[in-house]
Amino acid sequence: MSKNDKRADEIIEETMRELYGDLHKSEIRDSIDEDDFDEDGFEEFDEDDHEEISHRKAKKTHAAGYDEKPDYEDFEGEEGEVESDAVKEASKAYKKHRRKKKAGKVIGTIVGILAVVYIGIALYFGSHFMFYTKINGNDVALKSVSQVESKLKKDVGDYVLTLKESDGSTEEIDGSDISLEYVQSDELAKxxxxxxxxxxxxxxxxxxxxxxxxxxxxDKEALADEVSGLNCMDKKNQTKSKNAYPKFMDTRFEIEPEVIGTEIDEDAFNEAIKEALDGFQSELDLTKEGCYIKPDYTKDSQEVKDAAEKMNSYLGAKVTYDFSPKTEVVDSSVISQWVKVNKKMKVKFDKDAVKKYIQSLASKYNTRGKTRTFKTATGNTVKVDGGDYGWCIAQDSEYKELTKNIKKGETVTREPKYLSKAASHDTMDMGDTYAEVDLTNQRAYFIKKGKVVLSTDVVTGNPNKGNATPPGVYSLTYKARNATLRGERRPDGTYSYETPVKYWMPFNGGIGFHDASWQPTFGGSRYKSHGSHGCVNLPPSVAPKMYELVYKDVPVVCHN
Structure with a gap:
């Protein structure tokens, strides 16, 4: 190494020491990033760096009163190596500072250029439509008013309005058929x-x-003609919209969505066409523009949701009818067929369906008035028609009771409402305890728990005078002591007959059992000549016994 080279290194080293001292005093050293240094230390210093550092060194030494030729003896050995590392750190910190300074200038320049460009574009859009702009679906991006108007004037001759219908089909209104013309206005400028x-x-x-x-x-008249000739305006091609409604699905009611039909709302359709033409639109979607008559209720309508909720609450009911030993059950599978909504989305019962079900129960279990096969006390089998005894469901009352159970979501086991009842739901509905009158053989019996406990001759109504005792199965209305039996009432207030009896047991209106002290004999054919007005005459000695055995509603079977 030459002396000149050596001297240069010494000057740089001394200068770096002073810089390091300044950095150390101002605590800059803590912020220096060692990664910015190269392994070779000073090799990246250029001549400008060298001159600037020398200049700063001269100023610092002069201000401090130092001699320009400091003594380096104190920096030999290990201490010299430590100071050399410090100088490297200071050098890197200085380079970092210069890079940041240059970067700031570059960023500032870029920001300035971008601002100018942004403002320039903003000024351009003061007279042009902005990026991606569409008017009525037509692309006018980056165009001025005059450019858009020129395009509209050119396009009006080929203009066609395409109508998109809900079923996917399309129809067209040709601008030339309605004498369509472009009229310049200030709308685009606005x-x-x-x-x-x-x-x-x-x-x-x-x-x-x-x-x-x-x-x-x-031409508005031409347009009206074009519109009236469209297929979609033909009533034969239109279908009505359907409301959303609760529909039973497996186990519960779910909302079935509405269906938009093709029935045109003429006012809305004509207005939509006018707006499309005025806006020079190329397409009109009839569904999106609300040109169809919409349903009153959609799947989002609160009325539909409330109806579905109420109908599902009805499904929680379960009514078990007791027809011992048989039962009939009304549960969700049956109820779901009865519950409907009306046009106002109010929950109601299908009255006909519910009544039809109750009627089916009556047909199956009613016995009143039906022909019965009856086994007599003497062991014979006869057919018995007529009478008011037997099971008879009160259908109107039962409808009210059943629907009330369902509305409340009740689980109940009960009998239906009856107009009349019988003793049993078996084939022999009068059970095993009843009174029997054999009209042919003029005998009466009382059967208790299947056994004959009373048997007697009787005199029944005289058939030759039109007073024959009617056959049939009846139930005892009541029983009373010391009654007076009366015939028809005459205009003068008297009766055709008045007969006092000690024991009175009616079962068919004014016909019943009673004692008959005026009859000298009973049984045989006496009833044909000296028969009653329809009652069953009992011997005075038997009447008290029959009176003790019978009770209200006990069956009375009269047969030939």
Whole structure:
């Protein structure tokens, strides 16, 4: 190494020491990033760096009163090596500072250029439509008013409005068929003025969609003719919309969505066509523009949701009818068929369906008035018709009771409401305890728990005078002591007959059992000549016994 080279290294080393001292005093050393240094230390210093550091060194030494030729003896050995590392750190800190300074200048320049460009674009959009702008679905991006108008004037000759219908089909209205013309207006200029051109950058992701009347005129009568000739306006091609409604699905009611039909709302359709023409739109979607008559209720209507909720609450009911030993059950599978909604989305019962079900129960279990096969006390089998005894469901009352159970969501086991009852639901509905009158053989019996406990001759109604005792199965209405039996009432207030009896047991209106002290004999054919007005005459000695055996509602079987 030459002396000159050596001296240069010494000057640089001394200068770095002073810089290091300054950095050390100001605590800059703590912020220096050692990764910015190269392994070779000073090799990256250029001549300008060298001169600047020398100049700073001279100023610092002069201000401190140092001699320009410091003594380096104290920096020999290990201490010299430590100071050399410090100098490297100081060098790197200085380089980092210079790089940041240069970077700041570059960034500032870029920001300035971008600002100028942004403002320039904003000024441009003061007279042009912004990026991705569409008017009535037509692309006008980056065009001026005059450019858009020129395009509209050119396009009006080929203009066609395409109608998109709900079933996927399309129809067209040709501009030439309605004498469509473009009429210049200030509408487009207004649209540009309404743009916030200094926020043009937003249009890059929020594409402007403008609805505006661009200025056209046409023959309205010709348009009306064109519209009336469209297929979609033909009533034969239209179907009505259907409301959303609760529909039973497996186990519960779910909302079935509405169906939009093809029945045209003429007012809305004509208005939509006018707006499409005024806006020079190329397409009109009849569904989106609400040109069809909509259903009154959709799947989102609260009325539909409330109805579904109520109907599902009804499904929680379970009514078990007791027809011992048989039962009939009304549960959700049956109820779901009865519950409906009306046009106002109010929950109601299908009254006909519910009554039809109750009627089916009556047909199956009613016995009153039906022909019975009866085994007599003497062991014979006879057919017995008529009478008011037997099971008979009160259908109107039962309808009210059943629907009330369902509305409350009740689980109950009960009998249906009856007009009349019998002793049993078996084939022999009068059970094993009843009174029997054999009209042919003029005998009466009382059977208790299947055994004959009373048997007697009787005299029944005289058939030759039209007073024959009617056959049939009846139930005892009541029983009373010391009654007076009366015939028809005459105009003068008297009766055709008045007969006092000690024991009175009616079972068919004014016909019943009673004692008959005036009859000298009973049985045989006496009833044909000296029969009663229809009652069953008992011997005075038997009447008290029969009176003790019978009770209200006990069956009475009269047969031939």
């Amino acid at each position: 649209c540009i003025k309404q743009q916030n051109n200094f926020l043009w950058i937003i249009s890059l992701w929020n594409h402007p969609q403008i609805e505006a009347s661009v200025g056209v005129k046409y």
